Amino acid sequence: MLFYILCGLIGIIFLIFITGLFLPSERIISRKGHFEVSPEILYRIVTDNTDWQYRSDLKNLILIRSYGETEVWEEVTKNGSVIHFKTREKRPFSFYSFDMRSNIFTGYWTGEFDPDGKGGTIFTATEYLTISNPFIKILALLFFDPGKFMDVYQEDLQRKVKSMR
Numbered sequence: 778m779l780f781y782i783l784c785g786l787i788g789i790i791f792l793i794f795i796t797g798l799f800l801p802s803e804r805i806i807s808r809k810g811h812f813e814v815s816p817e818i819l820y821r822i823v824t825d826n827t828d829w830q831y832r833s834d835l836k837n838l839i840l841i842r843s844y845g846e847t848e849v850w851e852e853v854t855k856n857g858s859v860i861h862f863k864t865r866e867k868r869p870f871s872f873y874s875f876d877m878r879s880n881i882f883t884g885y886w887t888g889e890f891d892p893d894g895k896g897g898t899i900f901t902a903t904e905y906l907t908i909s910n911p912f913i914k915i916l917a918l919l920f921f922d923p924g925k926f927m928d929v930y931q932e933d934l935q936r937k938v939k940s941m942r
Contacts, residue, residue, distance in 0.1 A: 793915055800914045803884075807903040808927040812938050816890035816898045817870045822937060823888055823900075824873055826850050831937040834929050881913050881921070882906045900934070902927060 812819050822828070826848055829838040837853040847864040854860070858879065865874040865885055873888040884906040891899040904923055908914045 794911050796911075796915060800911070800918065802907050802909055802914070804906045804908070804917075804923065805903065806906070806923045806927055807901060808924070808931050809899065809901045810931045810935065811893065812898045812900055812935065813896075814898060814938050814941070815870075815896060816892050818941075819898045819900055819934075819938070820870045820873065820890050822934065823890075824867065831940075832930070832933050834926060834933070877904075877906075881910075881917060882908045900931075902930065 826838060826840050829835055829852075832838075834854055835852055836855050836857070839851045839853070841849045841851065843849075846867045849861075849863045852860045852862065860877055860879045862878075863876045865876050867873055871890050873890075874885060876885045877883065884904060886905075887903045889901045891901070893899050904927065906923060908917050
């Protein structure tokens with residue numbers, strides 16, 4: 778009896794592993810929002826790692842080093858997860874990008890700041906996440922919704938912009 782239970786468990790683990798192998802490793806998530814401030818003001822808010830307290834999903838942000846336009850920092854989420862970041866590219870007031878790394882994924886984020894023609898900004902944020910481990914891919918698909926994090930970020934950013942008026 779124990780033999781059959783053990784074989785069944787190994788079979789289930791094998792099926793999960795095979796399923797994870799066939800899932801795509803990369804996930805791309807994008808969110809667009811309209812903000813009633815200029816691209817310059819919104820860009821300054823998004824790229825300012827010293828003013829992060831408006832972000833409801835963070836417990837802490839630790840700026841590790843800054844050299845020129847490049848920064849290295851860690852964000853500690855409310856649940857205690859730590860994500861490592863490094864500036865990838867900055868084009869003032871139009872584009873910002875950084876690399877990301879955690880225990881479950883690697884990837885990068887881009888932000889585009891487009892004027893709306895009326896003094897506001899169309900802000901598009903896109904995350905490109907790669908999850909290599911087949912077991913983690915399955916768990917991430919079931920329990921990790923990066924779109925929710927992007928929605929919270931856009932909502933927090935909207936509140937920050939409205940509080941400045």
